[in-house]
Amino acid sequence: MRYLSTRGGIAPVRFKDAVMMGLADDGGLLLPESIPAFSAAELESWRTLTYPQLAFKIISRFVDDIPATDLQALIDRSYATFSHPEVTPVVQKDGVYILELFHGVTLAFKDVALQFLGNLFEYILHERHERLTIVGATSGDTGSAAIHGVRGKAGISIFILHPHGKTSPVQALQMTSVLDENVHNIAVDGTFDDCQDIVKGLMGDLEFKQKYSLGAVNSINWARVLAQVVYYIYAWLRVAEQGRKVVFSVPTGNFGDIFAGYMAQQMGLPVEKLLLATNENNILTRFINQGDYSVGTVVQTLSPSMDIQVASNFERYLFYLFKQDAARVSAAFAQLKAEGKISFSQQELQQVRQDFRSASVDRQATLETIRQFKHDTGYLLDPHTAVGVRAAQELVTDDTPVVCLATAHPAKFGEAVVEATGDAVPVPPAIAQLEGLPTRCVRMQADAGQVRAFIILTVG
Structure with missing residues (x-):
């Protein structure tokens, strides 16, 4: 299996090189040159598999340069850190299936991919006798999951940028309380989009990228998306009878999680529709419902992991929407940079609406959903998950x-849950132990030059 760039400017690379490259050297994102399909019979044969066994069945179809025994060992080690034996269990509440993705070390769905990616990095670096400097941007959950995925690992330094004061207190503590020598937190005076722009700029400077061996943990790294494909298939196997289609409702910011669902569908998973649920930062909802992909101003909300305007993984979807025309993708992002928008044909917009439905859920509706769902079922939703549940209630008749994908434990966003319900959230041990821990973080302006200088000074 080889990997191509959405912008067509690199020679095809193998899986391990794709993992280490992160962002393609031409500024695009990497995708497999073909999507391996599975049959309905194969899907049925997977019903009795454990999560790690299923993960191997899916991931191995995209990986042909790691021996099978090594790949299975990497997968097993990655999911041994989860607190639930099913890794991503499904519970039924009030007629809705909740796919719990928060049983990892940082209580967020990002752990599913980043535990695997951290182990992949370590495996490849050991094999190649190389070092890696990870540079990532986070709106909250990616940063802590990435840090916990690589903390203390040989040959890796990690620099995580987050928007100062715009993550939840728990998210900030999960990042800044990790004092391992290879971990460096940077609080940026700006938005997540500012952080993401800085990371993309550094990755786009090929001389700097190669000199300091930069790698990516954001969902621009293909391995992140690949690991997330697995739980869509795992969930389907637990809720659907043979051949029956299901709807997935996905709270969405950077488009990576829902793109993993799109990939699962393209592989052969019976998906009726993918529901893209946004908060007030609703560029993707405007695009799907009105054909308007124009960048607005980031609004701070109850669901900070979705406080994003420019969704990186959207480029991967556009590559398929544009019939794998890399020149068309490049032109679209040139237009976005120049005009702050992308234009689409009516035929393209018609295809988008066949692939997705979307709803935007505001603060009041989010609080109402948390409150009502707890009243009706006794089950606590975090605000991101509540956005997905509310969108499903509105769109599925x-x-x-x-x-509905439950992307974080409610205790990570306790203030929002208290505001909605009036009741304190039971605090799990993983969060309680953060109280009073010493922290380390550097605060900077939203300036790529400052971040670059800090990396050079730190890495040497």
């Missing part, structure tokens, strides 16, 4: 099974 028939009896098709609905799986």
